[in-house]
Amino acid sequence: MRNSRKMKTIKLLAILFISTLTFTACNDEEDHDDHDDHDHEEELITTATYTLTDGTNTITLTFQDLDGEGGNPGTTTVSGPLMANTTYTGSMSLLNETESPAEDITTEVQAESAEHEFFYTTTVSGLTITKTDQDSNGDPFGLATSLTTTGAGTGTITIVLKHEPTKPNNGTAAGAGGETDIEVTFNVTVQ
Amino acid sequence: MQKAILFFAIVFGLNQQASAQECKYTLKGTVKDFHNNASLVGATVLVLNSNQFAETNEQGYFELKNLCGKVVLEIRHISCETKKLRLNITGPTYKDIFLEHHLEELSEVVVTSSSKSEATSIEKTISKRTLENFSDRSLGDALSTISGVSTLNTGNSIVKPIIQGLHSSRLLIINNNVRLFDQEWGDEHAPNIDINASGRINIIKGANTLKYGSDAIGGLILISPPRFSRIDSIFGSTLTSFNSNGNGGLVNSEIVKTNKNGFYTRVQANYKRFGDFNTPDYNLTNTGLRSINTSISLGKNSFEKGYNVFYSFVNNKFGILRSAHVGNVNDLVIAINNSRPATIDPFSYDINFPRQSITHHLAKVDGYKRIKDFGKISLQYDFQLNRRKEFDVRRGGRSNIPVVDLELITNSLLADVTIDQFDNLEVNSGILLRYQNNNAVAGTGVRPLIPDFNKYEFGLYGTMNYNLNDNSEISAGFRYDYAHISATKRYNLTDWNETYNYDELFPEFETGTSSFTSILTRPEFTFHNFSSSLGYIKNFDNDLSLVFNYGLASRMPNPSEMFSDGLHHSTARIEIGRLTLTKEIANNFSLSIEKKGADFGFSINPYYKNIDGFIQLIPIGTTTTIRGAYPVWEYNQVNARIFGLDFDLNKRITDAFSYQGSLSLLRGDNLTDNLPLINMPATNFTNRLSYFNEGFNQLTVSIVQRTVFEQTRFPDYTFFSFNPVTQQNVFVDLSSTPPTYTLFGLQSSMIFKAFDKGNIKFEFNVDNLFNVAYREHLNRLRFFADELGRNINFKIKINY
Numbered sequence: 001m002r003n004s005r006k007m008k009t010i011k012l013l014a015i016l017f018i019s020t021l022t023f024t025a026c027n028d029e030e031d032h033d034d035h036d037d038h039d040h041e042e043e044l045i046t047t048a049t050y051t052l053t054d055g056t057n058t059i060t061l062t063f064q065d066l067d068g069e070g071g072n073p074g075t076t077t078v079s080g081p082l083m084a085n086t087t088y089t090g091s092m093s094l095l096n097e098t099e100s101p102a103e104d105i106t107t108e109v110q111a112e113s114a115e116h117e118f119f120y121t122t123t124v125s126g127l128t129i130t131k132t133d134q135d136s137n138g139d140p141f142g143l144a145t146s147l148t149t150t151g152a153g154t155g156t157i158t159i160v161l162k163h164e165p166t167k168p169n170n171g172t173a174a175g176a177g178g179e180t181d182i183e184v185t186f187n188v189t190v191q
Numbered sequence: 192m193q194k195a196i197l198f199f200a201i202v203f204g205l206n207q208q209a210s211a212q213e214c215k216y217t218l219k220g221t222v223k224d225f226h227n228n229a230s231l232v233g234a235t236v237l238v239l240n241s242n243q244f245a246e247t248n249e250q251g252y253f254e255l256k257n258l259c260g261k262v263v264l265e266i267r268h269i270s271c272e273t274k275k276l277r278l279n280i281t282g283p284t285y286k287d288i289f290l291e292h293h294l295e296e297l298s299e300v301v302v303t304s305s306s307k308s309e310a311t312s313i314e315k316t317i318s319k320r321t322l323e324n325f326s327d328r329s330l331g332d333a334l335s336t337i338s339g340v341s342t343l344n345t346g347n348s349i350v351k352p353i354i355q356g357l358h359s360s361r362l363l364i365i366n367n368n369v370r371l372f373d374q375e376w377g378d379e380h381a382p383n384i385d386i387n388a389s390g391r392i393n394i395i396k397g398a399n400t401l402k403y404g405s406d407a408i409g410g411l412i413l414i415s416p417p418r419f420s421r422i423d424s425i426f427g428s429t430l431t432s433f434n435s436n437g438n439g440g441l442v443n444s445e446i447v448k449t450n451k452n453g454f455y456t457r458v459q460a461n462y463k464r465f466g467d468f469n470t471p472d473y474n475l476t477n478t479g480l481r482s483i484n485t486s487i488s489l490g491k492n493s494f495e496k497g498y499n500v501f502y503s504f505v506n507n508k509f510g511i512l513r514s515a516h517v518g519n520v521n522d523l524v525i526a527i528n529n530s531r532p533a534t535i536d537p538f539s540y541d542i543n544f545p546r547q548s549i550t551h552h553l554a555k556v557d558g559y560k561r562i563k564d565f566g567k568i569s570l571q572y573d574f575q576l577n578r579r580k581e582f583d584v585r586r587g588g589r590s591n592i593p594v595v596d597l598e599l600i601t602n603s604l605l606a607d608v609t610i611d612q613f614d615n616l617e618v619n620s621g622i623l624l625r626y627q628n629n630n631a632v633a634g635t636g637v638r639p640l641i642p643d644f645n646k647y648e649f650g651l652y653g654t655m656n657y658n659l660n661d662n663s664e665i666s667a668g669f670r671y672d673y674a675h676i677s678a679t680k681r682y683n684l685t686d687w688n689e690t691y692n693y694d695e696l697f698p699e700f701e702t703g704t705s706s707f708t709s710i711l712t713r714p715e716f717t718f719h720n721f722s723s724s725l726g727y728i729k730n731f732d733n734d735l736s737l738v739f740n741y742g743l744a745s746r747m748p749n750p751s752e753m754f755s756d757g758l759h760h761s762t763a764r765i766e767i768g769r770l771t772l773t774k775e776i777a778n779n780f781s782l783s784i785e786k787k788g789a790d791f792g793f794s795i796n797p798y799y800k801n802i803d804g805f806i807q808l809i810p811i812g813t814t815t816t817i818r819g820a821y822p823v824w825e826y827n828q829v830n831a832r833i834f835g836l837d838f839d840l841n842k843r844i845t846d847a848f849s850y851q852g853s854l855s856l857l858r859g860d861n862l863t864d865n866l867p868l869i870n871m872p873a874t875n876f877t878n879r880l881s882y883f884n885e886g887f888n889q890l891t892v893s894i895v896q897r898t899v900f901e902q903t904r905f906p907d908y909t910f911f912s913f914n915p916v917t918q919q920n921v922f923v924d925l926s927s928t929p930p931t932y933t934l935f936g937l938q939s940s941m942i943f944k945a946f947d948k949g950n951i952k953f954e955f956n957v958d959n960l961f962n963v964a965y966r967e968h969l970n971r972l973r974f975f976a977d978e979l980g981r982n983i984n985f986k987i988k989i990n991y
Contacts, residue, residue, distance in 0.1 A: 042636030043586055045817055067708035068638075069758050069765060069816045070690070071683035098708065108587040121916050158915040160819075163518070164584060166533075173916050174525055177533040179584065180518030183819030185915040 052088035090145035118142030126150030214259035220286035234268035311726030327441035338853035339837035341872035357409025383551035385484035390417025405722035406746035436982035439465030471980035519819035623650035642680035805831035829863035873902035932965035954986035
């Protein structure tokens with residue numbers, strides 16, 4: 001009697017053990033089928049392009065890192081030199097090119113303009129960049145800019161996109177707080 | 192005395208067949224409290240070599256018939272230290288037996304209050320009373336009252352225990368005889384334990400307990416359920432706690448029904464809620480927490496056989512300091528250089544982002560049976576489901592989608608045999624089978640840091656305990672563990688081929704599936720772990736004893752150490768694991784000289800650990816991404832050495848006043864690079880002066896002082912990073928440690944007899960009495976904010 005009861009308990013435990021084993025194993029299989037879902041880096045920004053145009057000429061500054069963090073490092077491309085004593089209209093565009101067709105992140109950022117702000121700094125003397133647009137609260141945003149050059153020179157332009165910065169702020173990326181979504185630097189020449 | 196004529200209660204039937212040789216003498220006696228001579232009800236008196244036993248009645252009286260010659264008695268009672276006694280029965284015998292039973296009366300951990308899980312282990316106990324003090328805090332907070340135990344924190348609610356410098360996968364947490372698997376590998380993954388469900392916690396320092404695994408390099412945290420007397424009773428308690436810091440508290444209720452036949456049921460549940468905590472100077476925005484816990488246990492226990500069923504559910508939601516969420520290395524440097532967090536909002540109960548939400552289910556069934564002239568057989572099955580979600584500040588309305596979503600399922604089957612029929616020898620052996628499945632739940636929109644994996648384990652162990660003579664024992668053990676893990680993970684193609692060179696090291700893991708930027712792999716590893724232990728205890732007069740332990744433990748790398756590769760959002764760093772990591776092998780030597788006693792007691796515990804292939808996560812520099820430079824932390828392996836000393840002292844000054852002190856010294860070295868080890872606890876000491884007046888409603892007042900010194904021995908992994916915005920090289924100091932701090936606390940309690948069968952206990956406590964602003968180097972958020980300011984706590988516990 002007693003022995004058979006013990007056997008029952010052992011059997012029950014064994015069944016429990018095995019059933020959960022198979023249950024989880026099956027689960028596992030299913031999961032592997034839609035495994036590609038893991039590869040969707042939804043928030044990834046692979047490409048940041050700053051387009052400058054003075055009405056006739058267009059210059060693009062592009063940062064591209066198609067495999068995201070790790071792997072191959074990103075590359076920067078500047079299509080050509082800027083002209084001295086010229087005012088350019090600037091616009092930023094952000095893409096996720098791991099998707100096909102490429103996902104336009106710019107619209108996502110624009111939709112949340114009150115929670116984002118672009119900051120532009122440069123080491124080229126006499127070069128100024130001013131934000132010409134505003135977010136939904138009327139604070140500076142920076143998707144659209146105006147870039148003015150004076151004399152010739154070389155240096156860098158650094159573009160920072162902050163997520164959830166303090167707004168309004170003192171106009172610097174460091175003073176705005178928040179979290180950096182983009183920080184890219186381009187070597188530029190003004191001639 | 193009426194004892195002799197009172198009928199005695201022997202709850203289950205005696206075995207009387209064992210009297211082949213003319214055994215007809217009767218042993219009578221009482222079991223009493225060593226300290227106040229009070230009779231102990233429900234103590235078991237067991238004749239080890241004949242499977243005969245009795246239980247004491249309400250007067251502490253017991254009687255055993257048909258004995259003769261040499262017998263070994265084992266006397267057990269709830270929360271007492273089990274005692275063994277040798278008698279030579281040559282005629283009718285009467286014996287008064289004394290047990291240490293003051294554990295329940297003292298509200299603190301004292302050296303004397305040990306009820307060890309093994310005779311030769313070096314361990315400390317936290318009683319139910321102390322746990323109640325921490326009812327609205329975490330397991331780690333409660334454990335850190337013990338010398339040699341510190342905590343690794345992420346803020347103030349995510350608290351991981353560190354024993355003698357080691358934490359995470361190097362500590363085994365055993366909850367109700369079930370090894371906890373709750374993704375303990377991460378620094379910010381706190382153990383999912385509700386301390387209100389437990390009756391007692393034992394900390395076993397060092398690697399000497401083999402029953403639960405071969406990888407307890409740092410030690411073991413043994414959480415035991417409360418034990419109940421076999422009487423017909425129904426009782427319960429409700430505890431309410433309120434705290435000024437965080438404006439929150441806890442309500443915990445439990446109800447227990449016990450039966451004379453050994454049947455018991457216990458239901459316990461609590462709800463805990465806190466809003467934002469605060470430092471002396473500012474509010475810690477988004478640090479609230481919410482926790483719902485419940486446990487149900489039932490079973491039937493007798494000496495001969497029994498079963499237990501246990502289920503517990505833990506649901507924790509922890510807010511993480513808003514300002515700790517940073518982007519690239521420049522954001523981090525700005526945060527480090529600011530003395531205050533960037534975001535300080537008014538107090539709120541809201542838990543926004545970042546936050547963690549964790550549920551843990553644990554269910555187990557066990558049964559045991561004693562077999563005459565043999566020992567005890569037990570069988571246990573347990574199931575655990577751990578689901579961890581981490582939420583972050585995300586773009587495009589995705590904040591409500593977790594960035595980390597992992598589900599870990601663990602099944603274990605454990606069979607254990609104890610042979611205790613011999614006079615001086617006890618043998619324990621068992622087998623473990625375990626299956627684990629981790630699922631990186633799809634839909635996060637983020638490449639998972641921990642991949643899907645299946646893990647199979649098999650363990651086999653045997654230990655023996657031998658009484659050399661009346662006052663010394665020796666123990667030895669061996670354990671073998673087999674583990675096989677197979678994972679499915681997508682790697683960045685360039686990282687796989689070039690950065691890590693895995694295409695040449697592990698071509699067999701490639702599945703042939705790859706895309707433009709990634710490759711699908713199935714890494715598989717098999718580990719064979721061996722561990723062994725040796726223990727010796729010698730008891731001298733005056734309650735003095737000497738314990739020596741040696742332990743060999745080995746640990747396979749955990750999934751995070753092997754597979755991490757990429758941005759860990761919640762820590763704002765890129766973490767890189769290595770498939771090339773091998774197992775850690777530790778040799779532990781530990782010595783303890785202990786004197787027990789309520790009047791004067793101490794323990795001195797020096798230890799030395801040598802760990803080959805010690806896996807550590809260290810900052811190595813930055814990598815450039817579209818977000819700018821990101822700090823990179825990498826797992827590497829070094830040979831390490833940790834040695835130190837834990838010291839405890841307790842002394843009764845007068846009848847009312849008593850003193851307790853403890854000191855922990857530790858030094859950790861990375862022998863490979865000739866550097867100090869990262870994240871080692873600094874020297875710290877605690878003094879406590881207590882006043883106790885039993886006549887005045889058991890009034891207890893204690894003043895506690897705790898000092899933690901500045902950790903001056905740390906490896907310097909600082910580096911420079913170029914900030915293109917400011918055009919400067921910035922110093923990224925992730926290494927230097929905050930200064931020494933001293934905190935004072937006040938604890939007081941009174942118990943009132945409120946009604947017939949129950950009482951009410953009031954507690955009034957103050958933490959950080961002088962509202963000191965300080966930072967602790969083992970808090971991962973030390974770069975962003977101070978620790979908590981003063982907290983006033985008020986508790987009411989009603990026992991009914």
